[in-house]
Amino acid sequence: MPVWVRTVLILCTTWPLAACAGRQSALDPQGLQSDQVRSTLFIFLAVSAIVWIAVVLVLAVGMLRRKRATHTPLDLHEGFEQRAGRLVLGLGVATTVIVLGLSFVSYAGQRNVFAKDEHALTLKIIGHQWWWEVHYEADSPHQSFVTANEIRIPTGQPIKVELESADVIHSFWVPSLTGKMDLITGQKNELQFTAKNAGVYRGQCAEFCGLQHAHMAFDIIALPPDEFGRWRDHQNQSAQSPADQLGRQGEALFRARGCALCHNISGTLAGGQLGPDLTHVGSRTTIAAGTLPNNPATLGAWISDPQHIKPGNLMPKMPLQSNELIAILHYLEQLK
Ligand code: HEC
Ligand SMILES: [Cu+2]
Numbered sequence: 001m002p003v004w005v006r007t008v009l010i011l012c013t014t015w016p017l018a019a020c021a022g023r024q025s026a027l028d029p030q031g032l033q034s035d036q037v038r039s040t041l042f043i044f045l046a047v048s049a050i051v052w053i054a055v056v057l058v059l060a061v062g063m064l065r066r067k068r069a070t071h072t073p074l075d076l077h078e079g080f081e082q083r084a085g086r087l088v089l090g091l092g093v094a095t096t097v098i099v100l101g102l103s104f105v106s107y108a109g110q111r112n113v114f115a116k117d118e119h120a121l122t123l124k125i126i127g128h129q130w131w132w133e134v135h136y137e138a139d140s141p142h143q144s145f146v147t148a149n150e151i152r153i154p155t156g157q158p159i160k161v162e163l164e165s166a167d168v169i170h171s172f173w174v175p176s177l178t179g180k181m182d183l184i185t186g187q188k189n190e191l192q193f194t195a196k197n198a199g200v201y202r203g204q205c206a207e208f209c210g211l212q213h214a215h216m217a218f219d220i221i222a223l224p225p226d227e228f229g230r231w232r233d234h235q236n237q238s239a240q241s242p243a244d245q246l247g248r249q250g251e252a253l254f255r256a257r258g259c260a261l262c263h264n265i266s267g268t269l270a271g272g273q274l275g276p277d278l279t280h281v282g283s284r285t286t287i288a289a290g291t292l293p294n295n296p297a298t299l300g301a302w303i304s305d306p307q308h309i310k311p312g313n314l315m316p317k318m319p320l321q322s323n324e325l326i327a328i329l330h331y332l333e334q335l336k
Helices: 003-018 032-064 078-113 225-236 245-256 296-304 322-333
Strands: 121-128 131-136 145-148 150-154 159-165 170-173 181-183 189-193 199-205 217-223
Touching: 032 078, 032 189, 121 150, 121 170, 121 181, 131 150, 145 150, 145 225, 150 225, 159 170, 159 181, 181 189, 217 225, 245 322, 296 322
Parallel strands: 121 159, 150 217
Antiparallel strands: 121 131, 131 145, 159 189, 170 181, 170 199, 199 217
16 A cells, blocks of 8 residues: 555545643543543434444345336235235334333433532633633632632532622633533523542633634533642732842832722722732733733733734733833733
8 A cells, every 4th residue: 555545545534633632622531521521422322323333234135136016006915905004014113112211311421511519619711802700709708709710629529619700701610510501691600510630621611702702712621529628728829029139129019000990909009890810810821811821921921012912902911111011910920
């Protein structure tokens, strides 16, 4: 076999399968609910495949064994009519049984996926064009905090997300963990899921919501419970005060240049609510809803011209001198 034929064959067979694993795949489930979604899919797929193969086989046999007609279509053959009638009845019953069976499988699957646990950890998630506001809610306000675009959860514990929208309809979808659910203005939807294993699972807005819909992603980072506890305690704290002169200058410029009108940094005078909370922005792994990894270069590029990176997003390009940009960047980098 020529090499190119072999290459094409290998590519055609393995390339589609490569998409089945990874951190954003319903076929590589890492949560109790996504397990259920996958088994439901496979049962439907297997039953439909068997029916399809049976139909094609019968059709093929019929075509191969076709005989020349020896009678006119209007002749009645009692024996044949009776056999045909029984066959049609049998197939009708089989179809009904299969459809009812699959309906039951689907119903049982949904019951598991949407089962509710009283003791779930509750998060409130608000969809914005084009980022995610994430509230960790506890009984005591001292234990509650807000973050954005990165959702850390403990493994093995049921998580309840309450979904709302600040503007248009969005949809919360983390294929590795569970099915999707819409975020709708004026309505509170709810979804629960449990991550089986530690890892980073990518989520994506799954309902077209305008220009930058494609750049409205997020990460769910599932951690062992004690590590999650440490992260949570840290997020509960107000922002660290800047350690040096440049950082203090950055903090002042953050207010003077208008950033504080849209961004909150707990423990400081910045209390804006239009954009993501930046109290611990330096500890997040990505910026701009999963658009870029978070490092000094990307953060600097974002602040100097967010419209170049994510055209049409709701953070305007702010006129900053380069020394002002450096000071603000230095300040934000310290907000671990
Ligand atoms: C008019 C409101 C507004 C102003 C003013 C504003 N921002 Fe933003 N900012 C936003 C919005 C909205 C986003 C989210 C954009 C997106 O991802 O779609 C954002 C995102 C960010 C992010 C990324 C956060 C993350 O976790 O993804 C940083 C950092 C940031 N802004 C810093 C600044 C700085 C520094 C200034 C001042 C120079 C500033 N912003 C001024 C609205 C604003
Ligand atoms: Cu969207």
